[in-house]
Amino acid sequence: MAVTRRALLRGGFTVTAVGALGATIPISAGAAGEPKAGPNAVARPTMHGCAEWGARPPNGTIQVLDHKPTYIVVHHTAGGNSNDFSLDHAFAISRSIQDFHMDDRGWIDTGQQLTNSRGGHVTEGRHRSLEILDGGTRHVMGANVGDHNSEIIGIENEGLYSTVDVTPQLWDSLVRLVAYIAQQYDIAPSEIKGHRDFNATECPGEVLYGRLPELRDAVGAVLGTPVTQPYSWPLLKPGASGARVLAAQHLLRARGAAVPTDGVFGTSTFAAVRKLASANGVAYEPCYAGRVADESGFVGSTTWPLLVRTVRAGDSGDVAAAARTLLANRGERAGGDVLVDTAMWRRLLS
Numbered sequence: 001m002a003v004t005r006r007a008l009l010r011g012g013f014t015v016t017a018v019g020a021l022g023a024t025i026p027i028s029a030g031a032a033g034e035p036k037a038g039p040n041a042v043a044r045p046t047m048h049g050c051a052e053w054g055a056r057p058p059n060g061t062i063q064v065l066d067h068k069p070t071y072i073v074v075h076h077t078a079g080g081n082s083n084d085f086s087l088d089h090a091f092a093i094s095r096s097i098q099d100f101h102m103d104d105r106g107w108i109d110t111g112q113q114l115t116n117s118r119g120g121h122v123t124e125g126r127h128r129s130l131e132i133l134d135g136g137t138r139h140v141m142g143a144n145v146g147d148h149n150s151e152i153i154g155i156e157n158e159g160l161y162s163t164v165d166v167t168p169q170l171w172d173s174l175v176r177l178v179a180y181i182a183q184q185y186d187i188a189p190s191e192i193k194g195h196r197d198f199n200a201t202e203c204p205g206e207v208l209y210g211r212l213p214e215l216r217d218a219v220g221a222v223l224g225t226p227v228t229q230p231y232s233w234p235l236l237k238p239g240a241s242g243a244r245v246l247a248a249q250h251l252l253r254a255r256g257a258a259v260p261t262d263g264v265f266g267t268s269t270f271a272a273v274r275k276l277a278s279a280n281g282v283a284y285e286p287c288y289a290g291r292v293a294d295e296s297g298f299v300g301s302t303t304w305p306l307l308v309r310t311v312r313a314g315d316s317g318d319v320a321a322a323a324r325t326l327l328a329n330r331g332e333r334a335g336g337d338v339l340v341d342t343a344m345w346r347r348l349l350s
C-alpha cells in the first residue's frame, strides 16, 4: 500500500507542482558564483521577514559566517498538524518557535533560518537569514543541527510527519524554497539532507524523510542539474525489528553491551545505545523545534560510525555476524572472503 500511495503522490506532484513551477520558475543556467538575478534564475519565493511576523529582537549579535552553507537540512517542528493554512497562523507559529527557543532554550533568537507552514507560507527564522540568503555568499549561523550549525541552513516544516504526509501546499513551497537556496549557494541536490542524517533523531519524521529522494529529484529538475541520491545511515528506534536491528545488536555486543540478539529494539538495546553514545562523547542532540520524546538511545547517524568496523564475512565474532546478517538480508553472497568496509556497511544498511 505504501508504494502505491507514494507512487500516486509522486504522480500528483508531477501534474500540479511541475506545472506550477514550470510557469513561474525557469531553469537556472547561472554559473557558480554569478549573480543570481536574470532571466535564467530560479524565482525568489515569497518569504516573510521577521518584521512582518512580529519577531522579538534577538538577544545578542547574529553571527554571519564568511562562507556558504554546505547542506540544506529539512526538519519537522514535531508540533500539531494544524488545518489552519492562513498566513496569520504561519506568523503565530514563527512567534511560538522563537519564544520557545529564546525562553526555554536560552538562545539569542530562533534556531532555524527558515520556517515553512502547512499552508505553504515561508517565514524568516533567525534574523538576517533572508538578507544573507539573497546575497548568496555568506551564512547566518543558526542553532538547529547539533555540531553542524556552521555548515547547514535549516528549514523547520510545521507539523509531525512520523506517520502522515505533509500537505501539498507545504510540499510545493518546500520544493520552491529548497531550489532557491540551492541556486543561491550552488548546493547540489545530493546535499539536501534530513536532520537525522546528522543527529540520531526522528526528525523530520519517517514520512517526510522518506520523500527526500523525491525532493532532490524535484529540485534537480528545477535547477536542470543531475541528481545523485546519497546513501544514509538508517534510524532505528524502540519498536523496530528485523535484520538491521539484529545487526545493531551484534555490533553492540561487540562493544561489550549485554543486549539480546532477537532482532527486536527493546529497552536494553535503547539503554546500551545511550551508554555507548555517552561514553564516546556524542552529545544528545534531538530536534529542538518542539518538545519531543526521549531520543537518547536511538541508533542513528552518530551511532553507526561507533559500531561498524571493517571485517571479512567469515571472521569470528559479533561484527562479522552482523555483516552476515545484512548480507543474507540483501540476498548477497556471504562468503568468508567478502570484505565489509564502511562503504559496504552504508550500502547494506541503507
Ligand SMILES: [Zn+2]
Binding pocket: 074, 075, 076, 144, 195, 201, 203, 204, 286, 287, 288, 289
Ligand atoms: Zn530537526
